[in-house]
Amino acid sequence: MLIILDRDGVINEYDGNYICSADDWHPITGSIDAVARLCHAGHRIAIATNQSGIARGFYDVDELDAMHDKLEQLVEAAGGCIDLIAYCPHHPDDHCRCRKPLTGLLGQIQSHYHLDSLAGAIMVGDSRKDLEAAFAADCQPVLVRTGNGTDTERHLDARPIPGAEVAIYDSLSTFTDALLSAEGW
Ligand SMILES: [Mg+2]
Numbered sequence: 001m002l003i004i005l006d007r008d009g010v011i012n013e014y015d016g017n018y019i020c021s022a023d024d025w026h027p028i029t030g031s032i033d034a035v036a037r038l039c040h041a042g043h044r045i046a047i048a049t050n051q052s053g054i055a056r057g058f059y060d061v062d063e064l065d066a067m068h069d070k071l072e073q074l075v076e077a078a079g080g081c082i083d084l085i086a087y088c089p090h091h092p093d094d095h096c097r098c099r100k101p102l103t104g105l106l107g108q109i110q111s112h113y114h115l116d117s118l119a120g121a122i123m124v125g126d127s128r129k130d131l132e133a134a135f136a137a138d139c140q141p142v143l144v145r146t147g148n149g150t151d152t153e154r155h156l157d158a159r160p161i162p163g164a165e166v167a168i169y170d171s172l173s174t175f176t177d178a179l180l181s182a183e184g185w
């Protein structure tokens, strides 16, 4: 199965402030191991992440690459592999087509795997933007309660995404436990 992950608040700690360097990039406990366990079970892992901090001048592409080198090295050391990291470097005012909740990043991932659609894929995120992008791209949306997740869950109760069935887990690690358990999820 193809599993697409948001980055901030799903894989790494996120408190609403921009993460501007590799030194400030800290994995959520259990998240690296979760990615490795998913890989080991035969799933493919790609990341779709909004990084408007680039357009805002908070960090540059070299620093973003350094964050992603750190992430990929941690995952590889745990025995896993990330196939692709698709990121949107634009400002919301740029009106690009890749910034979630639009589906451009997911389209890049679909092209990478030469898929006709993303039906059957899962997208895990902590923000409403992730869930809306997932639903619009035919992925199963999964919300985790790390990062923005508890806030997102509260607002989702008041304003559901029409037609979407959102699965909710405490973390990437507990989602992984459920997906890999004999019962499935
Ligand atoms: Mg996020």
Ligand SMILES: [Zn+2]
Pocket: 088, 089, 090, 096, 097, 098, 099
């Ligand atoms: Zn963009």
